[in-house]
Amino acid sequence: MSQEKEKTIAAISTPIGTGAIAVIRMTGPDAISIADRIFISPHKKTVAGCPGQRTLYGWIQTVKGERLDEVLLLVMRAPHTFTGEDTVEINCHGGMYICRRILEALLEAGASMAEPGEFSKRAFLHGRMDLTKAEAVMDMISAQTAYSLKAAVNQLSGGLYEKIEALRKKLLNMIVEVEVNIDYPEYDEVPEITDEAIQRGCREIADEVETLLATAESGRMLRQGVKVSIVGRPNVGKSSLLNMLLREQRAIVTSVPGTTRDTLEETLDLGGIPVCIMDTAGIRDTKDEVEKIGVERALQSLEQCDLALLVLDASRELLPEEKELFEKVKARPYLILLNKMDEGRQSAEKLVKVFPQAEGRILEISAKQGYGAEALAERVKSLFFGGEVLMDDRPMVTNLRQKEALIRAKEALERVMEQANFEQDLLVIDMRQACDFLGEVCGRSTQEEVVTEIFSRFCLGK
Template structure:
């Protein structure tokens, strides 16, 4: 699966900026860069992890293409564990594009595939698969807490636990093998008891990891949160207040929002994917009706629903219909416009609603938002995010494989209790060991690797 050619790609976001970086990795990275780099220093003999000032020059005409800083990182002390050269150009589309096109011109360097630098780091043994997958989580983090969780995984917190667990299982497999090879020295009852104990201990470790899966997945992907309600109750104003920016148009005219507006925020360290929906009501307006249908679709996809009601008026029939539709869903009712006289009948509301909580707020005065944050934290994290050295499991692939490994160990325990021969029990234990190995990439197919790394951007 390992390529030995030299690759290059832009590693910074395309657009205007202070600098842009082109990363080159492979056995010929330094010699290829030397063809175009003109400087007082000779990079062919330069030490690793040194920076050199100079110009990129087109050998065909001797014209200086760009003024750059060139960084050399010789393998295995680099991200890919290969020779790596990074060219820091002026920021901007034209400058970085001209340099990259020159590097690719002769065909001795090819453009990197998505995630190929990280893939090479994995294939060269610098990182395992859980660490490689954490790289994309670092890039996509929507909150400080999500970044911290991804950083721990990138540093190997999860893989260390999995490797320890696999080491204990391989010791158990070795014990079983000895008893199979020398049955005359085996006491079947003692061996079965030993297998049960070790498998149950392994299950406890896996249970501890899976316990964090719900919270980890939320930190990784965010809580899909739909803001719903009748037109003109303050949904778009709430979105703007949470985002701290005028993302949605706000007017006194009902039906202003015609489509679903999406925005990510971090609320007390919890990432929320906010969906501001069109006001849900019966309407003859064709465009508004499309917006209402999209709002209903967003409701189906949401992990959390913020139902906004106008506290300054009596409940409308549309409010009652919405409350009825949202029964058995995770709902927080927000009584907005409490800066005005409160007219809504809260006793009626409590009688018909099955909401997880009711929060009084005034979006205009930005009061009550702290209480909303506490309620959301309590719903999804039991009141507060875990602190300390807790390792979250956030990747669906990891969660699935941990679940399969746990089931294999449970099968092994049940087999010993049923008196099944230990050479058959061994199959379940080995299967658990292999499934944990697939997590960290000890046994993984090329198609799965392609699928994982295709999610990365080109320069990573």
């Protein structure tokens, strides 16, 4: 950290709008003295005179002495605070105007405006939390559904952090052993690590990294939503399905084939899983210029989705075009929804004879009668999240930054394994890199640690 004294920062922490109370947060080395410049207590108490963690009652006034609001002040002393610095939280009345005036008073008394995310950044810089946890805080705030929140809470409680730290420590120990043998061959009490042991160790770590990487897709979907595309021939009930899932008449539904001409995107909570769902134009050959573009967009949406829902109409026979469309759909993860079962002449049983590969992927629904949404939610859960996986507390990779660092770590470990016959001083270069990339996931750097560890473990160069 720089030698320069850190600024004391302040921000309104509650959302914009009117509420019963609002919280203005200030953190930094001068938080206590700045608070004392604008806080007055009827009992003549000062913030500076407040030991440890306390709540004070009183008034906020401007530096010039204009009273603004009656407040509760939460005084929290470093280092046991979110940011690791002295922190003062002002609980004031929840009007936007009051909040702004109090914030202005704080700035006038010496605080600076906080940048977005700066409180969490400080918590990270002061070692109060690692990067995965800082990201988890952001994810919790933006979580839209039960499972998104669960994944974020999991991460905040340190599942991913602990897993990666354990792998990193294991690798670090191997590096230390290799380096000691290279740098101090005369120290006989240090056991030599064999090439096989290095290979085996790296293989084990690479396998665990692979397991973590396998969770990245689920993690991304829980954060950003599963991209679902509803496709099918015109008039099969795609828009009705969208409306059923949203529980509102969002899309226009008519008995005219070709009603939907543009793609329509909505987000929804499907049994706890966040879903970005797209209703599309019915796919058919058409001379209508507008509809043609709609069909192209439908095909595009199919190519980009995490899950395709192919809707078929159970009230009529299957069309040859629908068999063609199935060929496109099955290139993606997919489900077949046999709609209009209330007028059904078809059944899943019959359909599976036409599409034997789709066994276990056909659901009977009726969008009109609102039947089938729960079964669909269950199927999505088991398709993408292994059903029960979400129930335990297994660590999950939730964003691209974490994923990329892990991929790099794995590549470095693979390089170690490919170089089985090389000198150990060459292997250690890639081992160090793998270690750095693992550290990057949690925002740690490794260089110094290796040195410290060497000297502390073997008491070399006393």
